[in-house]
Amino acid sequence: MKSADTHRAPGAGVTATWNYTLGSIVFLFIIIDAIIAFDYLADFTATRDPLVLALLISGLLAAAARIRYCWFLRDDDFGPVPPRAWTIALFAPAVLSWALAFAVPELSVYAAAQIWFSGVLFAAALPGSRRWIVTGIMLGATAIPALWHVLWDRPIIAQPVGLSHGLVLLYGAMLPFMLFTSLWMWRIIRRLDEARVLAAKLAVTQERLRFAADLHDIQGHHLQVIALQAELAERTLGADTARTAAQLTEIRLTAKHAMEETRSLVAGLRDIDFADELENAREVLSLSGAACALEITDIPRDPAAQRVLGFAVREATTNILRHSTATRATIELASDRDGYALTITNNGVGDAVDPADSHGGSGLAGLRDRVAAIGGTLAVDRSVAEGAECFELSVWIPGDDRRGGAQ
Structure with a gap:
């Protein structure tokens, strides 16, 4: 067999939590930056002022840098502080927009907000009290252009505060709490996952x-x-x-x-009790990100038959964990043809055994011998269900009365 892929599919386990956290943060920044960009565009269309165009371009660059910078918040990959080059790229367009805020009083709030958004994002990547210190510094820097224009008696908003202005101010005020809380929850979940792995x-x-x-x-x-x-x-x-x-x-x-x-x-x-083996398989597969359903309608009474079926469940579970990226698995056991049929399917074929190989890997070869020793058969197959390629392991063993005292 090929070496197992140790990376789970996106959306499995703790990776799904990070995807949801990252998606919510990126979506928040997209909404805020889209509101500001549309206001800039409307103002430029009306005035054709090159300073407004410069604000629009710097705002878009700052928005793009922030979205990319969000990926560095997953601190288990990059350490406590993201790469310096990306930090410079994060602040450069925001500082330019902040500087232009002194020249355009009517848009100074939007322009200065760029350094606030980027500063809070940078602070989120910092540990402990440094995060709040940087947030306070960014808040002071954001207020400077508005205070400057107020001192010179210049209007900082050319029109009554509308819905867009209210949303930007509301999101901007809540940004540190939403961002820091989301990352705090993500880190707790990651620590819990690490503790679970360590416990195992x-x-x-x-x-x-x-x-x-x-x-x-x-x-x-x-x-x-x-x-x-x-x-x-x-x-x-x-x-x-x-x-x-x-x-x-x-x-x-x-x-x-x-x-x-x-x-x-x-x-x-x-030797493990067959019922325990089924529950262990469901628990292990569920923890790995594959939702496992048990459909058990009949179980053989013979301990030898249960032992063979237990080995089949164990081997199939091991193959799913090592050689697939399954998100769903099903274990079925029922009476069939004067015997018992065990069927185990999963929807993540990956590097699973090729059904064209009559013996499969060494694990399946040993399992095939165990099944044959009590008069049963083993088969592997691939199929397509709901647009996904599925792998199926089928084991049939004769009923208790047909085996008699063979074991």
Whole structure:
């Protein structure tokens, strides 16, 4: 098989949360900048003033820089502060617009607002108290052009405040709180996801340590006994043949007992209740971003059959996690043709096994042997459903009465 793709599809898990957060922030800036741009355009159409045209161009450049800068707010990729070049690109058109605000009193509020929008966005990428310090500085800088014109008794709004002006002022005032709150929630969700992943890794590590400790207890004890018995046999070799033979017999029995206990340990680790296996599959697939539906109408009574079906569910789940980008999966088990049919489908084929390969990967080959050992069959297939290519694993096993005491 090809190596598994470790990146989940966009919209899965924590990535979906970031997409929604980023989309809301970008949409907010687009709305504000579109209102200002349309007002600039209307004013330029009426006056043909080159300063208004310069404000329109600088505003559009500042809007484009802000939209691109939003991607750097995902601090797990770029660290606490975005690249310096993009920060300069963020502020350059905003500073130009702020400077032009001193020359155009009627549009000074819109012009000065550009440095406020860009400054708040930059502050959102900063940690701790630095964020609020920068926000305060940007607020002071934004107010300077308006205060300048007020001191010189120049009107800063040429017409009564309309709906567009009210929206810009409202969004501008609420911008720090909306932006900082959205990013705060995103970071909490990301930390929770990291904690979930860490908890899963710790659980696996803990299980490995438990298994290693149990294996050490079994093998360490028996190997020590075998070493002592071998030493005794070595001492009596040639002097007491009967005693040597007895010691060799004890060594053989000790080694056999160690093998049996090791097999029991491994069997206890691998044998899982079939109902638990189904729930584990649904939980794991759901956590990976694939909504999993269980449709179980009948379950065989034979433990051997349940064990084989459990291995099939486990193998299919592993393949979905490692070799697909599925967003939906279904596990169906029902009576069929005097037996039981297990069907597992997912809509993210990715690098899944090619059905043209009669044996598939090593995991499916081993599963095929297990199914055949109880008289069943295994098949894999691809199909198209709702415009998406789907992968299907089908296992059929005979009913309890038809298998009889084969196992």
